[in-house]
Amino acid sequence: MGRAEARRAQQQRGARRAPGGRAKSGKDGKGSAGKPKGIRRFFTWKKILGTFFGLMLLGMGALVFLYYSVEPPDPNEKATLQSNVYKYSDGTLMARTGGLNREILPISKIPEDVQTAFIAIENKSFYKDSGIDVMGVARGLFNTVTGKGKAGGSTITQQYVKNYYLTQDQSATRKVRELIISLKVDQRMEKPEILAGYLNTNFYGRNAYGIQAAAQAYYGVDAEKLTLEQGAYLAAVIQAPSQYDWATAGPNGKRLVMIRFNAVLDNMVEMKKLTPEKRKEIKFQEPIQPKAPPGMEGQKGYLVQAAEDELDRQGIPESELKAGGWTITLNIDKNRQAAMEKAVQDELESKLDRKDTKKRPVDQSVQAGATSVDPKTGAIVAMYGGLGRSQQWNSNALRTDYQPGSTFKPIVLASALENKATTQDHKPINPNTLYDGTSKRKVVGSDVPFNPQNQDDKDYGDPMMTVQEATNWSVNSVYAQMIVDTKPAAVKKTALELGMQDRDGWPGDKPAMTLGTMSANTLEMAGVYATFDNHGKKVTPTIVKSATHKDRQFKPAPAIGGQAITRETADTVTKVLTGVVNEGSAKVVKSSAYEAAAKTGTTEKNVAGWFTAYTPELVTVVAIFGEEPGTHTQVTLTGAAGGGRAGGGTFPAEIWQAYTLAALKGVKTGEFKLPDAEMGTPQVPSRSASPSSSPSQSASTSSSPSTSRSPSNSPDPSQSSTKPDPSTSQSPVKPSTSQSPVKPSTSQSPVKPPPILPVPGN
Incomplete structure (x- = not known):
């Protein structure tokens, strides 16, 4: 067949497929010529693959361009490291760090x-x-x-x-x-x-x-x-x-x-x-203790450490700080910082013998830490970390390996008030609620058996006493029942809302939490008490006032937040804690120079003593710790300065008062404004037949308690403290006028409370 015949045959076949000479569209969207129609014209496999390979070529071209255009620059700023400048709150120079090690x-x-x-x-x-x-x-x-x-x-x-x-x-x-x-x-x-x-x-x-x-x-x-x-x-x-x-x-x-x-x-x-x-x-080899760098003597190294820790938490890592070029102004008040250091020296260090290790070996183990905060701004105005980083590397103000003891009890009370908790017989918990103060009394309603003893196993109230009085004397048996009535989980929630940290080892839902068996440091406890002082508005203490760098913008997180607890709850707790100063274990710091609220704390085996207290202007937490040099083992403070137990009401309270008087000198001090404090209705228990009656198992009220607020057994003279305990010089304990509890019966002479010595949890 020739070419002409083949062409004619092809035309005839085309005519048969499309009669009338007109192409028809098929179901596949193509015309008679087989070409895509509509949007499918733009998304053929050929075009997709072509685009893909085209982009790959462009990417490869870009990489080749970058490879030849980007050269290693000069070494970065660390090769010419700058200093960091640290200043006090008034702008004066505190320290300068730098020089690449x-x-x-x-x-x-x-x-x-x-x-x-x-x-x-x-x-x-x-x-x-x-x-x-x-x-x-x-x-x-x-x-x-x-x-x-x-x-x-x-x-x-x-x-x-x-x-x-x-x-x-x-x-x-x-x-x-x-x-x-x-x-x-x-x-x-x-x-x-x-x-x-x-x-x-x-x-x-x-x-x-x-x-x-x-x-x-x-x-x-x-x-x-x-x-x-x-x-x-x-x-x-x-x-x-x-x-x-x-x-x-x-x-x-x-x-x-x-x-x-x-x-x-x-x-x-x-x-x-x-x-x-x-x-x-192969076994792990523990590193040696760090040494303070030059220029970081005294408290300066601890203050820089606290600032660096805070900046690290807020997004500026230590490596970036060490690169230098920062000007960091702290909230530390130079005069108050000096007052803090002098108070520790006068009230503690001058009374210890750190040189003669054989005469008073326990004196070598005493460590002190403190944090002072302005409750209105959250500014840390003074801090004490220890003897110096060359002797004690880790700041005692920031260490979290000791328990806060009974300084945790106001948090239990705050949670009870905040959650409107009731006793086992459905009576609302408030400062005038009555509880059984018998030592080793088994708590009612707990899934976990718990019957803590009071300090020196003393019975209080014979056996009924108010929550206010139980707080005044830090009565373990009362607060053990209160945390069960409130629910430990609710108390933990309140503690976290107030600023405590949920670290490893927190006792969870166990009622022993009421004795402060979790770990804490003076910084976070200062934040908790500052929140009480600030009428329930959350205070997160901050040491950094500002931090500037030519290549970096930094904005400190706000120190004052929203309501952590209601104002009524916070003011009620403050009112109760003023009673601890006026009539209880913190009476040693009572002064006409200020109005104060406080709580003492001593941990198990007397390895730590705490004093947390505040005025309307200043919140300060002071703690002492027993730590064996070299091994860093927790040891008892008993025998420090040649005396007996060294609890929260001794050295820490005296440091607190000496510092507070100096820090507030020239400041017009005020009184707490607590119009929202709700103390509750006074309850009148009847007198029991005998002070030696068996402990009541009731959670709250009883039909036959005595109105005596003193322990029913005498103290052990051999357990005397280093200094007279605040309770030893008191007149008979009488109810606060603001709370109007029951007056002693006329048939019973007022009883002067004996010395109350710290024990685990007090």
């Missing part, structure tokens, strides 16, 4: 197994990769762009580039530059050289930059003498130096750093750089 070492000076420890935890493929981890970078960029957290997945090369050339910010732009520079650095430098740069530029905490400074700071040796155990810890600590420093870490920080420490060693086994047999023999 670093000594550059060649890789040959760093033990090989220490090198491997860092590689094992940070970048196991270090010697094989090209300087970047593509998947890790993609994950990090995604997290940064979507706001899901800090970019992660960096190789050792990338971390070195970030430390040496770039900054610590987490922007996508910085991450891309880090990626390009890391590729170039990996091509231009040998792996051992990169590893040395990484180890020499890391921040390890304790003001240590680089492996040599870290070896000295944590183990007191040069880097070339580090053991594998020590190197594994340093490799673990760099992830979060402030949190993981063994000397200052809390239980959770120690747990986390031990997880990383073990991961270092396990990864080394996986890499066949450590045998399983030797792995089993």
